[in-house]
Amino acid sequence: MAGLVFAAVAPHGFPIIPELSEDAEGALATRAAMQELGRRCAAARPEVLVVATPHGVRVDGTICLANVARGAGTLRWHGRQVEMNVPVDGRLTDSIAATAREMGLPIALAGFAGNRRDQSVIPLDWGTITPLWFLGHDRNLAGYGDVLAPRPEEDSGPPVVIATPSRALPRAAMVTFGEAIAEAAARDGRRVAFIASCDWAHTHRADGPYGFHPDAAVVDELVVAALRDNDPGRLIDLPEEQVANAAIDGLWQTLMLAGAMRRVPMRGEVLSYEAPSYYGMIVAAFTPAG
Numbered sequence: 001m002a003g004l005v006f007a008a009v010a011p012h013g014f015p016i017i018p019e020l021s022e023d024a025e026g027a028l029a030t031r032a033a034m035q036e037l038g039r040r041c042a043a044a045r046p047e048v049l050v051v052a053t054p055h056g057v058r059v060d061g062t063i064c065l066a067n068v069a070r071g072a073g074t075l076r077w078h079g080r081q082v083e084m085n086v087p088v089d090g091r092l093t094d095s096i097a098a099t100a101r102e103m104g105l106p107i108a109l110a111g112f113a114g115n116r117r118d119q120s121v122i123p124l125d126w127g128t129i130t131p132l133w134f135l136g137h138d139r140n141l142a143g144y145g146d147v148l149a150p151r152p153e154e155d156s157g158p159p160v161v162i163a164t165p166s167r168a169l170p171r172a173a174m175v176t177f178g179e180a181i182a183e184a185a186a187r188d189g190r191r192v193a194f195i196a197s198c199d200w201a202h203t204h205r206a207d208g209p210y211g212f213h214p215d216a217a218v219v220d221e222l223v224v225a226a227l228r229d230n231d232p233g234r235l236i237d238l239p240e241e242q243v244a245n246a247a248i249d250g251l252w253q254t255l256m257l258a259g260a261m262r263r264v265p266m267r268g269e270v271l272s273y274e275a276p277s278y279y280g281m282i283v284a285a286f287t288p289a290g
Contacts, residue, residue: 003186004264005288006044006193007257008037009227009250010131011281012053013199017133020077026276033272033283038134040285046193048089049135049160050096050181052253053127053197056164059108063100063169063177065093066122066162067109073124084129086137089159090117092188096161099187100180105173127197128162135195158193165252171236174252178259186263196257198250200280208278215245220273220280223250227284230268233258250282257286265289 015025016034024031057064072085097107111120124132136157165174178194185192200223201216202208219242226235232254243251260266266286273282 005191007286009284012127012130014126014130030281034134047190051195052163054249055125055127057110062106062108064108064164067111068120068122069118071124087159095184099184174255175259178256182260182263196253201246202279204275205278210247213245219246
């Protein structure tokens with residue numbers, strides 16, 4: 001089977017990475033669920049990982065795709081550090097961009113440094129590094145932050161496609177983009193996984209950077225219920241006031257998942273939910289129905 005073979009909603013609270021925190025800052029259930037997610041993803045044998053992150057390179061009014069040869073980044077936490085350097089899949093990036101444009105979506109292709117793709121690199125944010133760490137790229141690559149520097153003999157995981165949406169776009173555009181991902185994956189002929197990198201309400205605690213709002217618990221409960229019901233598409237109707245009050249960052253990427261599921265029906269399972277600090281984290285795995 002080629003095309004979309006696996007999908008996930010995955011958090012990006014990076015203290016869950018074992019190399020950064022022994023106790024995951026209280027999110028041990030999330031860490032365990034992410035380890036299980038990694039096992040399930042590996043069992044699906046994807047050849048390319050498409051990651052949608054809210055924290056990458058954003059271009060206002062577009063969905064931005066990384067038009068580069070590699071992505072590289074570093075995460076630091078309480079004196080510890082991990083680094084990542086991953087190949088970016090140009091073929092599927094181009095196909096998703098072309099398919100999305102055919103569907104009428106505004107797409108930006110972002111590069112950095114060299115003008116040729118093979119000389120260009122993009123910074124990796126916590127929204128990409130955290131899920132990728134559990135999905136086959138879990139090793140330190142100190143000294144390989146420069147795209148032109150010598151690299152390891154082989155990469156530890158599949159090549160990636162990186163997408164970052166602008167929230168200025170209508171929510172329906174995210175659903176359409178998810179359809180474009182599924183269609184491009186089917187045309188590509190390889191096995192593809194889609195990862196919606198999402199944290200949820202960021203207003204669970206008064207001492208957090210966004211303060212407290214009672215809608216945090218309400219919205220997280222609605223999201224968990226939608227995912228458990230295998231119906232992420234209904235989140236398109238979340239009231240904007242609640243979205244703002246809860247300060248979620250997962251809605252847009254999850255609507256992409258809903259769009260992909262329109263083309264490739266999938267069954268999902270929520271593996272965990274917890275909010276050990278000021279933000280909520282959900283881990284959910286999806287596999288094609290039948």
